[in-house]
Amino acid sequence: MKTFYWLVKREFWEHRGGFLWAPIVTGVVFLVLNIMAIITAEVLGSRHGFEIGGGNWQMMITKADQGDLAQIGAGLDIAMLSSMGLISIVMGIVVLFYCLGALYDDRRDRSILFWKSLPISNTGTVLSKVVSATILAPVIAVVVAVIIGIVQLVIFALVLSLHHVNAWQLITLAHPFRAIGTLVSSIPLYALWAIPSVGWLLFCSAWARTKPFLWAVAVPAVLGLLVSWFGIMGLFNLPTVWFWKNIVQRALLSVFPGSNIVYSDSALEATADLGDSHNPLSVLSPMHTYTLLGSPNLWLGVLAGAVLIAGAIWYRRVRDDS
Amino acid sequence: MNAVVTASGLNKRYKNTVALDHVNFRIESGRIVGLIGPNGAGKTTALKAILGLTDFQGELSVLGLDPRTQRDRLMEQVCFIADVAVLPRWLRVREAIDFVANVHPRFNRAKCEAFLARTKLTPDQRVKQMSKGMIVQLHLALVMAIDARLLVLDEPTLGLDILYRKQFYQSLLEDYFDENKTIIVTTHQVEEIENILTDLMFIRDGKIVLDTDMEAVGERFAEVMVSADKAATARSMKPLDERQVFGKSIFLFDGADRATLESMGEVRRPTVSDLFVATMKGTYA
Numbered sequence: 368m369k370t371f372y373w374l375v376k377r378e379f380w381e382h383r384g385g386f387l388w389a390p391i392v393t394g395v396v397f398l399v400l401n402i403m404a405i406i407t408a409e410v411l412g413s414r415h416g417f418e419i420g421g422g423n424w425q426m427m428i429t430k431a432d433q434g435d436l437a438q439i440g441a442g443l444d445i446a447m448l449s450s451m452g453l454i455s456i457v458m459g460i461v462v463l464f465y466c467l468g469a470l471y472d473d474r475r476d477r478s479i480l481f482w483k484s485l486p487i488s489n490t491g492t493v494l495s496k497v498v499s500a501t502i503l504a505p506v507i508a509v510v511v512a513v514i515i516g517i518v519q520l521v522i523f524a525l526v527l528s529l530h531h532v533n534a535w536q537l538i539t540l541a542h543p544f545r546a547i548g549t550l551v552s553s554i555p556l557y558a559l560w561a562i563p564s565v566g567w568l569l570f571c572s573a574w575a576r577t578k579p580f581l582w583a584v585a586v587p588a589v590l591g592l593l594v595s596w597f598g599i600m601g602l603f604n605l606p607t608v609w610f611w612k613n614i615v616q617r618a619l620l621s622v623f624p625g626s627n628i629v630y631s632d633s634a635l636e637a638t639a640d641l642g643d644s645h646n647p648l649s650v651l652s653p654m655h656t657y658t659l660l661g662s663p664n665l666w667l668g669v670l671a672g673a674v675l676i677a678g679a680i681w682y683r684r685v686r687d688d689s
Numbered sequence: 690m691n692a693v694v695t696a697s698g699l700n701k702r703y704k705n706t707v708a709l710d711h712v713n714f715r716i717e718s719g720r721i722v723g724l725i726g727p728n729g730a731g732k733t734t735a736l737k738a739i740l741g742l743t744d745f746q747g748e749l750s751v752l753g754l755d756p757r758t759q760r761d762r763l764m765e766q767v768c769f770i771a772d773v774a775v776l777p778r779w780l781r782v783r784e785a786i787d788f789v790a791n792v793h794p795r796f797n798r799a800k801c802e803a804f805l806a807r808t809k810l811t812p813d814q815r816v817k818q819m820s821k822g823m824i825v826q827l828h829l830a831l832v833m834a835i836d837a838r839l840l841v842l843d844e845p846t847l848g849l850d851i852l853y854r855k856q857f858y859q860s861l862l863e864d865y866f867d868e869n870k871t872i873i874v875t876t877h878q879v880e881e882i883e884n885i886l887t888d889l890m891f892i893r894d895g896k897i898v899l900d901t902d903m904e905a906v907g908e909r910f911a912e913v914m915v916s917a918d919k920a921a922t923a924r925s926m927k928p929l930d931e932r933q934v935f936g937k938s939i940f941l942f943d944g945a946d947r948a949t950l951e952s953m954g955e956v957r958r959p960t961v962s963d964l965f966v967a968t969m970k971g972t973y974a
Contacts, residue, residue, distance in 0.1 A: 373791045381779050473777065480771035483742060485792055486764040687743045
């Protein structure tokens, strides 16, 4: 267990740039862009002689009915979560390339010979990389996103209080704790959902003698094209759309957080709810996303991922090209 | 004495070459064995087999374990420096020590730090900022702090300048080696390790062509400097090798009678490199 902890720590040391700095930089850039937008609005506003909201915000809020308040709250929630959207995309890219390099880079620069000179099992090594991709990376991303989200909320509150709006009252309209809870609760589901992609990418990383990226992308893409082609030619009645959606995308794109929402049958239902409350939190709420636990797609993916990870462990042992 | 490595019928072939051809050998505890052979002779393959880094046919027991199936346990007692400069480039000195200290049960941190204190390495330095010689210093510091029973070195000093090379072997001898440890080393710089070896193994085309201890080398092989008039007699005794120096011939004999040799000229013990060159004659032809 101690060895495993240090193996994960080693991954963090090696990939501090991707795991830690990438989300932080993304979040800070996001904040800076927002602040720039706010300043622009303020400057343009005062230059043209009117104040945004005309100083009537407080009055508006006092007079707003329940539905309007919910909309304001939803707006603030979106503001708080929006940084997570960007950070998620960056994290997905980081995890994708991390997995492709995880079992390949040290073979290429031969430092695998150093790691293999230590009493570490191949299983431990590969699993530490799985954990880094499916738990370590999203946990860091969520922590960063939560901090950025709170800062974002505070900035909005401060700006609005300059316009004589009671910031505290405004913040009570938002649901920061619910938003944080939603983000945190999405991590285990992400881990399960990402397993087939992580497995496939690690497998390519352990197996490929050169260019793991090419193999990882080309194999599913070519298979998909073949399936489509057979479909067009009418040779076999292959389910083309199903293949692209459930094999190609699951193998490559499931490392992107939120990619599961597309597959969730209840997503539509959630969108319907969105119509009612206008709150994006309902789409992301665990009550909706975790219905995925009941779908065979998730569990077949986990199974496929486990098989691929076992394959990666096998190739980690037998590939002897360093 | 107990055997550290026992190989019998060790066989390994790559697609169209035989790397190890039914090799048998035995390495005892407390020895420093030089495994020497031309490029592509199978040295690295033999070491990889011992370290469980490659598959093979035949039987091989390292410290009583099978490197193919019991590698995880084996690596607690076996250490290796596979090549110069294989430490990952992003690694810092501090991280390397922390990591090894926490995953290796036989690592002695104080020993490692004491060794590093004698170098110019600093804790925050990354491998990519080091020269080749410094990387080897770090690697050696890590390895020497591990109380392993078998240390395997595959060309550990390739590309280093002479100061680093001398220091490397000196440290190994002075601060590491004792009767409970065994070292297997391959290198092309034979002259430098000649006086530290206790055993010698020559490998050629996947076969062990010489397996002896250094004392026996002196008894078995002899080099005689013979003047031109006696050269024909010497030649008739089937020498391993002949070369010309200053108008005289130097013959290398395997197992020839001492007294006869001494009657022909000055007899001395051949250097390992001369022996190597004579044994490997025609390898690349």
